[in-house]
Amino acid sequence: MDILKVFGDNVRKYREQLGISQEAFAEKCGLHRTYISAVERQRRSISLSNIQKIADALEVETYLLFIDNEGK
Numbered sequence: 722m723d724i725l726k727v728f729g730d731n732v733r734k735y736r737e738q739l740g741i742s743q744e745a746f747a748e749k750c751g752l753h754r755t756y757i758s759a760v761e762r763q764r765r766s767i768s769l770s771n772i773q774k775i776a777d778a779l780e781v782e783t784y785l786l787f788i789d790n791e792g793k
Contacts (some may be wrong), residue, residue, distance in 0.1 A: 722789050725763040728772075731786045733761045735779040750778040 736746050743761070747754040751774060759765035760775075769777075774784040 723763070725766065727789045727791075728767070728786050729761045729763045730791065731788070732775060732779070735781055735786075736761075739779065742790045746766070746778060759782070 723784060736743070739746070741749070743757045744754045747757045750757065750771075752771065756765065757775075760767055772786065776786055779786075
């Protein structure tokens with residue numbers, strides 16, 4: 722399992738379900754838009770504190786960001 726891909730895909734999926742742009746989402750997280758873009762494109766590793774910020778902003782449990790729904 723490629724954890725960066727799974728995480729990035731899930732961030733994008735949940736963000737799109739909220740119907741918000743990367744820019745609006747980044748602001749909600751307190752992170753930069755280019756950082757969110759890099760996470761969603763699997764170009765960036767991410768710290769535990771930023772994982773929690775993202776999960777909180779998406780209003781999902783943190784573990785859901787690590788579930789590989791495409792690998793099934």
